[in-house]
Amino acid sequence: MRLKFTKMHGLGNDFVMLDAISQRIKLSPDKIQRLADRHLGVGCDQVLVVEAPRNPDADFRYRIYNADGSEVENCGNGARCFARFVRERRLTGKHRLTVETAAGLLKLNLQEGDQVSVDMGAPVLEPAEVPFSADLQAPTYPLDVSGDVYTVSAVSMGNPHAVLLVDDVASAPVEKLGPLIESHPRFPNRVNVGFLQLESRQLAHLRVFERGVGETRACGTGACAAAVAARLRGLVDDTVEIHLPGGPLTIHWSGPGQPVTMTGPATTVYHGQIVL
Numbered sequence: 001m002r003l004k005f006t007k008m009h010g011l012g013n014d015f016v017m018l019d020a021i022s023q024r025i026k027l028s029p030d031k032i033q034r035l036a037d038r039h040l041g042v043g044c045d046q047v048l049v050v051e052a053p054r055n056p057d058a059d060f061r062y063r064i065y066n067a068d069g070s071e072v073e074n075c076g077n078g079a080r081c082f083a084r085f086v087r088e089r090r091l092t093g094k095h096r097l098t099v100e101t102a103a104g105l106l107k108l109n110l111q112e113g114d115q116v117s118v119d120m121g122a123p124v125l126e127p128a129e130v131p132f133s134a135d136l137q138a139p140t141y142p143l144d145v146s147g148d149v150y151t152v153s154a155v156s157m158g159n160p161h162a163v164l165l166v167d168d169v170a171s172a173p174v175e176k177l178g179p180l181i182e183s184h185p186r187f188p189n190r191v192n193v194g195f196l197q198l199e200s201r202q203l204a205h206l207r208v209f210e211r212g213v214g215e216t217r218a219c220g221t222g223a224c225a226a227a228v229a230a231r232l233r234g235l236v237d238d239t240v241e242i243h244l245p246g247g248p249l250t251i252h253w254s255g256p257g258q259p260v261t262m263t264g265p266a267t268t269v270y271h272g273q274i275v276l
């Protein structure tokens, strides 16, 4: 199968974008893994497949696959790249788009330059819906990881996130603790793991060990989940600039039941073809 693709990234979280409207695409998990493989394929954190919508209120549908081949519910950096991708491929002339994902409908606004803002919907905090095993909903939970107990928040942005506060992201045990929490039994669908260092009520630093990928240079839903977790603990204001290794995202959340808005760049790197 010969596939046309576009390589894009959001702050270094990189994607293979596939237009499944203009070309017939049939992808198995092993073909996704091959596409994402940085030696045998194109190489990316996620593969994003753009399709015609099924929901009449949506302009497009897009499906998200992690590098390990797993299909997931939401991808913040991917949503911004999706918006730029459909504009650049002239699949739409609109600046304001509604896209259907496995997590529901997202509203995107293509701004000047490379910035895109996304209404990511309201976070889900009820443990059973994250999903996370806990008796009662709380801002934080004790989590036993191989005998050591950590304090985590559990937030879904359509996809599950665990958020831990650390004093210094640079020395945070991302490589050691990330995989242990990603596959922790209390997160039955596995989980993305965010390590958050607060600098002020409007500025924080974040590293994310992503479910199905490992540490990425940025994670959009992770930045949203981190801002929500910190605001629920009264530690940040409604608008926070979250600095990830790949750069900053601006997150706005005015409280429970309200949508989270994320604003940041989307960058096209190159177009190509691959034989799978």
Ligand SMILES: N[C@H](CCC[C@H](N)C(=O)O)C(=O)O
Pocket: 013, 045, 046, 066, 072, 073, 074, 075, 076, 077, 078, 159, 160, 192, 210, 211, 212, 213, 216, 218, 219, 220, 221, 222
């Ligand atoms: N690894 C995530 C999906 C991609 C999220 C991330 N790339 C983002 O920008 O939100 C998961 O398994 O839920």
